[in-house]
Amino acid sequence: MIKKYLLIITCALGLALPAIHAQAEVDKHARNLAGSCAACHGTNGHSKSGMPTLAGLDRTYFVTALKEFKSGARPATVMQHHAKGYTDAEFELLADFFASQKVGKKH
Numbered sequence: 001m002i003k004k005y006l007l008i009i010t011c012a013l014g015l016a017l018p019a020i021h022a023q024a025e026v027d028k029h030a031r032n033l034a035g036s037c038a039a040c041h042g043t044n045g046h047s048k049s050g051m052p053t054l055a056g057l058d059r060t061y062f063v064t065a066l067k068e069f070k071s072g073a074r075p076a077t078v079m080q081h082h083a084k085g086y087t088d089a090e091f092e093l094l095a096d097f098f099a100s101q102k103v104g105k106k107h
Contacts, residue, residue: 030096033093
């Protein structure tokens with residue numbers, strides 16, 4: 001009986017691992033993209049300066065703002081240049097990453 005349960009658990013884990021690995025890769029890529037934002041917006045979007053905090057920011061607002069920076073519709077000193085280096089898919093990854101960061105939690 002125990003062997004049967006161990007076999008079932010092993011099979012279930014074996015089937016789940018590719019999905020877990022794929023999710024980890026997406027998160028890792030998003031984290032790496034977000035690393036370039038840290039110099040101004042703080043680690044994981046937790047700003048300690050006068051720059052806006054990105055942690056916990058609404059993902060739709062984030063994506064819209066970056067698209068507006070990229071197109072030039074939203075004025076900024078440097079964000080227009082930064083935004084031009086990203087694709088819309090990367091904006092989405094960044095939005096998910098920053099939206100998932102807990103406000104007030106420092107990393």
